[in-house]
Amino acid sequence: MSKKIHVTTTINGEPIEFLCEARHSLLEVLRDSLGLTGSKEGCNNGNCGACTVMLNGVPVDSCLVLGVEVEGATIETVEGIAQNGELHPIQQCFLEGAALQCGICTPGFLVAAKALLEKNPHPSEEEIRFNLAGNLCRCTGYDKIVRSVQAAASQLQETTS
Amino acid sequence: MATIFIPAQLKELSSGIGHVDVAADNVGEAIRQLDARFPGMKQRLCAGDELKPGLQVAIDGKMSSRGVLAKLDVAREVHFLPVIGGG
Amino acid sequence: MKAATSDEYKILGTRPIRHDGADKVTGKAKYGADVQFANLAHGKILRSPHAHARIKSIDTSAAEKVPGVFAVITANDFPDPQDKIADLGEGPVTLSHLGSNVMARGKVLYKGHAVAAVAATSTHVAEQALNLIQVDYEILEPVLWVLDAMAEDAPLLHENVFTDSMGEASEKPSNIEKHLHFEKGDIEQGFAEADIVIEREFKTASVHQGYIEPHVATADWNEDGQLRIWTSTQGSFTVRHQTAELVGIPLSRVTVYPCEIGGGFGGKIAVYLQPVAALLSRKSGRPVKLVMQRDEVFEGTGPTPGSFVRVKLGAKNDGTLTAGKAWIAFDAGAFPGGPIGPGCMCVFSCYDLPHATVDGYNVCNNKPKTQAYRAPGSTHVAYATENVLDEIAGELDLDPLDLRLKNAVKEGSRRVDGPVYPEIGCVEVLEAVKNSEHWNAPLEGPYRGRGLALGFWFNCGLKSSATANVNTDGTVTLIEGSTDIGGSRTSLAMQLAETLGLTAEEIHPQVADTDSVGYTDVTGGSRVTFATGLAVCKAGEDIQKQMRQQAAVLWDCDANEIEISGSTFSRNGNSISFQELAAKQLQLGEPIVGRATVAPDCSTNGFGAHIADVEVDPETGKTTVLRYTAIQDAGKAIHPSYVEGQMQGGAVQGIGWALNEEYFFGDAGDMKNASFLDYRMPTCLDVPMIETIIVEVPNPDHPFGVRGVGETPIVPPPAAITIAIHNATGVYMRELPASPPRLWKALQEA
Numbered sequence: 001m002s003k004k005i006h007v008t009t010t011i012n013g014e015p016i017e018f019l020c021e022a023r024h025s026l027l028e029v030l031r032d033s034l035g036l037t038g039s040k041e042g043c044n045n046g047n048c049g050a051c052t053v054m055l056n057g058v059p060v061d062s063c064l065v066l067g068v069e070v071e072g073a074t075i076e077t078v079e080g081i082a083q084n085g086e087l088h089p090i091q092q093c094f095l096e097g098a099a100l101q102c103g104i105c106t107p108g109f110l111v112a113a114k115a116l117l118e119k120n121p122h123p124s125e126e127e128i129r130f131n132l133a134g135n136l137c138r139c140t141g142y143d144k145i146v147r148s149v150q151a152a153a154s155q156l157q158e159t160t161s
Numbered sequence: 162m163a164t165i166f167i168p169a170q171l172k173e174l175s176s177g178i179g180h181v182d183v184a185a186d187n188v189g190e191a192i193r194q195l196d197a198r199f200p201g202m203k204q205r206l207c208a209g210d211e212l213k214p215g216l217q218v219a220i221d222g223k224m225s226s227r228g229v230l231a232k233l234d235v236a237r238e239v240h241f242l243p244v245i246g247g248g
Numbered sequence: 249m250k251a252a253t254s255d256e257y258k259i260l261g262t263r264p265i266r267h268d269g270a271d272k273v274t275g276k277a278k279y280g281a282d283v284q285f286a287n288l289a290h291g292k293i294l295r296s297p298h299a300h301a302r303i304k305s306i307d308t309s310a311a312e313k314v315p316g317v318f319a320v321i322t323a324n325d326f327p328d329p330q331d332k333i334a335d336l337g338e339g340p341v342t343l344s345h346l347g348s349n350v351m352a353r354g355k356v357l358y359k360g361h362a363v364a365a366v367a368a369t370s371t372h373v374a375e376q377a378l379n380l381i382q383v384d385y386e387i388l389e390p391v392l393w394v395l396d397a398m399a400e401d402a403p404l405l406h407e408n409v410f411t412d413s414m415g416e417a418s419e420k421p422s423n424i425e426k427h428l429h430f431e432k433g434d435i436e437q438g439f440a441e442a443d444i445v446i447e448r449e450f451k452t453a454s455v456h457q458g459y460i461e462p463h464v465a466t467a468d469w470n471e472d473g474q475l476r477i478w479t480s481t482q483g484s485f486t487v488r489h490q491t492a493e494l495v496g497i498p499l500s501r502v503t504v505y506p507c508e509i510g511g512g513f514g515g516k517i518a519v520y521l522q523p524v525a526a527l528l529s530r531k532s533g534r535p536v537k538l539v540m541q542r543d544e545v546f547e548g549t550g551p552t553p554g555s556f557v558r559v560k561l562g563a564k565n566d567g568t569l570t571a572g573k574a575w576i577a578f579d580a581g582a583f584p585g586g587p588i589g590p591g592c593m594c595v596f597s598c599y600d601l602p603h604a605t606v607d608g609y610n611v612c613n614n615k616p617k618t619q620a621y622r623a624p625g626s627t628h629v630a631y632a633t634e635n636v637l638d639e640i641a642g643e644l645d646l647d648p649l650d651l652r653l654k655n656a657v658k659e660g661s662r663r664v665d666g667p668v669y670p671e672i673g674c675v676e677v678l679e680a681v682k683n684s685e686h687w688n689a690p691l692e693g694p695y696r697g698r699g700l701a702l703g704f705w706f707n708c709g710l711k712s713s714a715t716a717n718v719n720t721d722g723t724v725t726l727i728e729g730s731t732d733i734g735g736s737r738t739s740l741a742m743q744l745a746e747t748l749g750l751t752a753e754e755i756h757p758q759v760a761d762t763d764s765v766g767y768t769d770v771t772g773g774s775r776v777t778f779a780t781g782l783a784v785c786k787a788g789e790d791i792q793k794q795m796r797q798q799a800a801v802l803w804d805c806d807a808n809e810i811e812i813s814g815s816t817f818s819r820n821g822n823s824i825s826f827q828e829l830a831a832k833q834l835q836l837g838e839p840i841v842g843r844a845t846v847a848p849d850c851s852t853n854g855f856g857a858h859i860a861d862v863e864v865d866p867e868t869g870k871t872t873v874l875r876y877t878a879i880q881d882a883g884k885a886i887h888p889s890y891v892e893g894q895m896q897g898g899a900v901q902g903i904g905w906a907l908n909e910e911y912f913f914g915d916a917g918d919m920k921n922a923s924f925l926d927y928r929m930p931t932c933l934d935v936p937m938i939e940t941i942i943v944e945v946p947n948p949d950h951p952f953g954v955r956g957v958g959e960t961p962i963v964p965p966p967a968a969i970t971i972a973i974h975n976a977t978g979v980y981m982r983e984l985p986a987s988p989p990r991l992w993k994a995l996q997e998a
Contacts, residue, residue: 021372023372031281031282036275037275037282038274038276039275040460040461040510041281041539042460042462042510043542044541045542045925047542047923047925048460048542050460078273078274079274079275079276081273081274082273082274087270087273087274091273091274095265095266095269095270096265098266098735098890098893100272101511101733101734101893102459102461102508102510102511102512102733102734103268103277103508103510104279104461104510104511105460106273110273128932129933130933132932132933133931133932133933134931135931135932136460136929136931137460138457138458138459138511138513138897138901138929139733139893139897140893140897141893141896141897141901141935142896142930142931143892143937144892144893146932147937166666169429169430169431169605170414170428171415204415205414205415205416213415214333214340215339219666220849221667221668222667222668222669222670222850223849223850224709224849224850224851225849226710226711226849238668240665240666242593242667243588243589243590243593244338244339244340245339245590245706245773246514246587246590246620246708246772247338247514247620247624247705247706247708247773247959248457248513248514248620248621248622248624248772248959
């Protein structure tokens with residue numbers, strides 16, 4: 001059994017310390033050590049995007065990041081998207097637009113879509129599809145996901161203008 | 162009186178006859194009558210007194226889970242078909 | 249129950265937010281892998297590196313000595329099920345085959361076949377232990393391609409499998425486990441009457457259901473002998489039954505807690521992990537969790553069959569079909585069973601053929617045991633029939649839509665397998681195509697083409713149960729047993745709300761475990777909204793009956809004198825609302841609990857047509873889908889967004905099947921692309937918006953007219969896409985997938 005390493009980080013705005021083995025992925029740490037099971041494991045090799053989290057403001061597949069790499073980093077997971085008991089517009093639009101069926105890919109899509117809208121508040125359909133191409137969904141055929149991101153973009157635009 | 166459609170693979174037992182009319186209360190009785198007329202039918206359709214696993218009976222187009230116990234009182238047509246699952 | 253026209257409905261046809269929605273967008277929803285227990289052990293499975301081999305010996309002693317290892321098991325830890333056959337809800341299963349698929353007994357029959365399992369303090373420790381298990385294999389020659397496996401001299405998978413021809417077994421053991429034959433009319437006369445006859449052969453590759461959530465199970469074999477299982481499944485009752493049989497304990501000692509499920513599409517009905525986790529738990533004295541990795545999902549769980557299909561059609565010059573002949577061979581994979589029956593029954597299910605024969609063969613080969621995948625068997629055969637039909641339209645210079653309309657089945661048409669259709673919506677679907685903007689829009693430009701294809705799936709009835717508790721605040725808690733893969737909690741709650749005159753939000757649906765709800769078959773066969781919906785409607789009527797009796801107590805009259813309209817109970821000018829009556833229930837009598845169980849003996853017969861516009865890049869062979877429309881008869885769309893979602897999702901799975909998805913096997917029978925990077929499912933960049941047109945021809949067997957919806961949408965896409973490719977390039981793609989290298993080669997050879 002390998003020795004554990006102490007890591008200090010910020011997750012969803014709170015300072016968090018944890019111990020992990022050198023071989024543990026950030027996804028394992030989030031899910032198994034910290035109980036943040038909203039990030040999902042679909043492939044464990046960076047192909048499906050279900051484990052997408054924000055790492056220092058950039059969306060990453062948390063299965064491809066080691067726990068020890070996040071020393072001093074800021075992380076946002078799906079659990080941190082709703083604030084003060086209210087859903088974020090991207091979450092609300094996913095519900096109103098029926099953008100989920102089984103829901104296993106949804107956390108990853110929400111994190112990736114929120115990241116896109118923060119970087120590019122007015123994405124074209126093509127830009128949405130390009131930016132979400134690292135997230136696989138097998139249920140919806142993507143139509144309602146893309147439309148819900150479009151709806152969230154409009155809604156965020158109204159609230160900021 | 163219901164018309165029993167003889168599965169194509171069992172027509173070798175019925176000299177090519179494709180369907181017969183039978184007066185029976187249920188599918189099991191209909192099979193017994195079929196077997197009396199075309200010996201060997203029951204052995205091909207049933208395991209013991211039940212329909213063979215993988216077979217189902219369709220009565221007037223409706224798949225029945227009752228097998229040999231399915232009632233034929235108002236039935237017009239009976240077919241023996243493979244079971245259908247789903248995804 | 250009376251059928252109502254659409255505008256009479258208050259709830260049906262609206263789009264409320266799903267009841268489990270907030271949990272699923274915040275990460276709170278508990279999926280199978282999210283369950284945690286104190287003292288939880290983590291399991292891993294050792295899998296065969298060979299596609300076909302005899303297991304001479306397994307030595308687990310070194311693995312057992314690894315610190316942190318709690319238990320190691322092999323097939324020897326399972327009881328021998330002998331020759332027992334069990335009906336597991338969707339058809340019979342030979343338990344020795346099911347058990348040997350869960351853990352190989354004597355032989356491994358595909359690469360990835362489970363041979364041993366370990367439970368340890370962590371998956372990492374379990375993996376270390378797996379590496380120390382010594383398995384001595386005698387490697388045998390594998391056989392992969394279905395026609396090769398049918399050859400007389402093919403390597404034989406099972407000494408005890410014989411060809412069943414409707415109750416008659418072959419003399420010698422064979423990989424061909426089943427031969428089916430159907431006939432209608434006089435095939436020779438039919439072809440003699442034809443002015444044109446076309447016969448073509450088609451091949452399809454093995455494709456996987458591709459759910460994003462891997463298989464997972466946690467089992468806790470308690471000290472009192474009770475076994476509890478938390479798992480991702482399409483059917484908690486069938487998991488209970490299968491697991492009880494395979495570990496050799498009575499059904500009642502197993503409780504299955506269905507977690508949220510991350511997709512299934514037919515692939516999460518058979519057990520893989522649940523019995524293994526159970527025995528590891530018994531041996532280790534701890535709860536044990538098993539989670540598959542993605543390569544294990546591809547290599548160890550059910551793809552749909554690869555297939556070879558030959559279809560011959562004859563037609564008169566005016567397009568009237570005179571005869572059809574089909575010869576179908578499907579992979580069974582490692583063990584008998586599979587969708588050859590429905591494949592045979594679907595090959596001509598859209599067209600009224602006076603004369604036809606169909607032969608079907610189900611063939612064991614060294615691939616994972618095939619499992620159901622959305623309209624199992626129908627996609628393979630529709631691909632063949634629709635392409636031949638399109639070629640006939642071309643040869644006769646007829647409009648492909650008119651040709652289909654001319655021959656489409658309708659109420660009273662006799663199917664090739666015998667039965668006569670009741671009221672169906674095939675013609676209405678084609679009429680909707682004819683009237684659609686897409687079908688009438690011009691498509692111009694080089695290497696562009698449009699394809700149209702029709703598809704059918706039966707949809708099942710099976711069994712469902714529901715209980716509904718009326719709360720004193722006027723809401724209703726609905727308890728049902730259909731695991732919710734796509735919003736079914738809400739489509740069921742809406743049917744109860746409509747029945748009771750409430751809002752969807754006033755119903756609180758819960759998916760219960762196997763001890764908390766009556767027997768319910770799988771979420772599959774497009775049956776939940778129809779059959780569990782039927783149970784829910786009847787439970788609602790049961791509530792109304794009880795509330796009418798309570799109103800009769802209130803007004804001191806006979807219950808039959810009380811009328812119900814929406815949520816209002818009234819008599820002689822007196823009236824009381826559902827909510828008011830619910831609040832008085834404990835004063836007026838017994839608590840109000842509605843219940844119903846159903847076993848509808850019917851298929852709900854779903855027809856759909858898809859229109860695909862594609863552009864082919866002649867330099868690379870890559871096909872781009874420019875525009876796509878799915879049209880389908882839903883009977884009655886309860887929640888239109890979820891009906892559209894099924895149509896869109898099925899269409900895109902079918903587009904993947906058509907253009908990219910396939911298992912690549914090496915010469916040793918080893919899958920070469922067992923990852924999402926190399927098994928190329930569509931991403932959102934690969935597809936356009938999927939337009940939908942919902943047709944509503946009510947199903948006479950449901951009070952609201954509901955038909956199953958989920959499966960039909962995967963049937964037309966491979967045909968629609970390949971027909972569109974033909975219209976773009978002049979090349980017919982008779983092998984799936986029509987991937988860039990394959991299409992590029994075909995263009996070079998044309």
